[in-house]
Amino acid sequence: MPINAFPQWTPALLQEQIDAHKHRPGALLPILHAIQDRFGHIPREAVPLIAESLQLTRAEVHGVISFYHHFRTSPPGRHVVQICRAEACQARGSRALEMHARETLGIDYHQTSADREITLEPVYCLGNCACGPSLRVDDRILARVTPERFDRLVDELTTQVLKVS
Template sequence: MSDLHEWTPQLIQDEIDALKDKPGALLPILHAIQDRVGFIPDQAVPLIASSLGQTRAEIHGVISFYHHFRTSPPGSHVVRICRAEACQSMGARALEAHARASLAIDYHQTTGDREITLEAVYCLGNCACAPSVSVDDRVLGRVTPERFDRLVDDLRTQPLEVK
């Protein structure tokens, strides 16, 4: 994660310029910025609005509508818990309650040590192994509260990979 979170207005503008002429460019631009920086900085909103001929309110409305987009940097690790029906039927609600309590945060929040951001997702495509979570884009199945605690402990003790 060496470059993640480091951004400049020029970097943001470069991402916008690369995609602004495509039909329906807003979502691809937002995804590109978040993929590159890790979140959508507030300062990106006026740049996007100006480049697309839209208002800041329109851009902000899209960012706030989709839970996928973050407006602040995530923790060192992003943990997503599947909330789809198959996972719910196999214990995901108890798992998510345990995760929120043990991390002392809710969805779309980051732990005080900036290590873990907790997010909800509505299908990881791992239904046969429910309940499922993803940890930094690695999908794991049959996650119990006890396994969740071990995963969190491992995340907090392992060094970050440099990407």
């Protein structure tokens, strides 16, 4: 399923996620994960709501969001492509794949293509070490990805089916 199937957030829906997790030990990370899982990113408007609910400063909440690369503060593209940067994949060519992906898409990590189709992110091990370089597209892991296979993947992800009436 494409990642863009996230519902629109509202302050009430954000607060619902916060309230569901705020009584857990170390509640900040579960809250951040719940919000991103539900809405695809953590809207900046969530920061004061979380801070107030957990009796933290906005700076403390923002600091955690900005520390972990997993958290997004803007909506992702229709598809999220994560390239493995772990040592095993590096040994099998992931650095060259990274360069090719950034050049092909015209973006760097943590950015989204101009057409809002693809967000590019690094990931540090997909558990597919013997078959690198690996990447994850949305929830699907692909192995032995070459630059040519990456190009075919981008074509597949960005091709829209048109209905002719």
